Amino acid sequence: MPDSPARRLVVAITGATGAVYGVRLVQQLAATQGIETHLIVSDAAVLTLHQELGMQRREVEALAHVVHKNRDVGASIASGSFQSDGMVIAPCSMKTLAAVALGLSDNLIARAADVVLKERRRLVLMVRETPFNLAHLRNMTAVTEMGGVIFPPLPSFYHKPESIDAMVDHTVGRVMDLFGVAHTLAPRWAGMKAASDAQPDT
Template sequence: MTSPKSPPPARLIVAITGATGVVYAVRLLEVLRATTEIETHLVISEAGLMSLNQEVGMKKKQLEAMADVVYNVRDIGAAIASGSFQTMGMIIAPCSMKTLASVALGLSENLISRAADVTLKERRRLVLMVRETPFNLAHLRNMTSVTEMGGIIFPPLPSFYQHPASIAEMVDHSVGRVLDLFAIPHQLTPEWLGLKAS
């Protein structure tokens, strides 16, 4: 008689592509690193590595040290490429228009788009922090397609009603809102309690 399997840890896939905004993924990994209940699984594209160095001055090894498990973007046989590997879902931060198109069309051309495809087919939460402006019609149609498949399009747009005093506070607000989508507790941004009476 076999003993019952213990439940898998709460795993969250974090992917980074070549769009601007890699700071969102860095901050996300920082916050999740302090949360022992979440096991992070990181995959980053070649273009994402370029953005990492250009935008935040980090090296590949520094970023990888922030995650629990790291995959090569070309390793299409990795654990996160299978639906039998249990995860909470996936966040692509930032998400380039190329990756958006690949997810929308189900191309699975690399481990990022394959893991996103698996997340959708298993009906798990997929959040795409898309970074581009202005959008053309192809971008909008691809976002509609992903939304119709159950994905969440989340452009990291700054909010001003809480009077952010720095870029870091704007980043924290977007990262906090993404964590809210996975019901992951955080202290990044206060809950909105409505307008104060004048």
């Protein structure tokens, strides 16, 4: 039998704004040795990819090792016997969040997420919406209580990003940290560097 990869990660891209996070994550994983990526792109995500990035489905799918159709609920990743390190939904729409929170499993993205939760693996949802209503907050609470990680892709500014790409890379790097995947996407926090002339209030 052929040697299996050391690690597998499932990545799903839904129709929420922020398609760049999913694309950048898949690009980085593809360039990381020993990681096999399994990708699902929803129909709504195809529209967002074109609107925000000018990309076609086939361009994004070409970045992954294995591609699954969202309607294929019989795919390998729909079973707990499929070994993986977990799953990232980047970005995660409120519809997909609700499906995961309620265990609907009505498409492959929701089913694969359900499998990751039931097998006690890591599930990261990069939820995209603002402001949140009560249903959103309750669904995020439910997923957290089931062991999932709610990870809104909020930019940080302490590293003084000079571009949108730098902000995206920093966030994607933090997600990769959650799976213990090495990267050099952004500088690490080394502590507060106060100005030399700054004095505490007395």
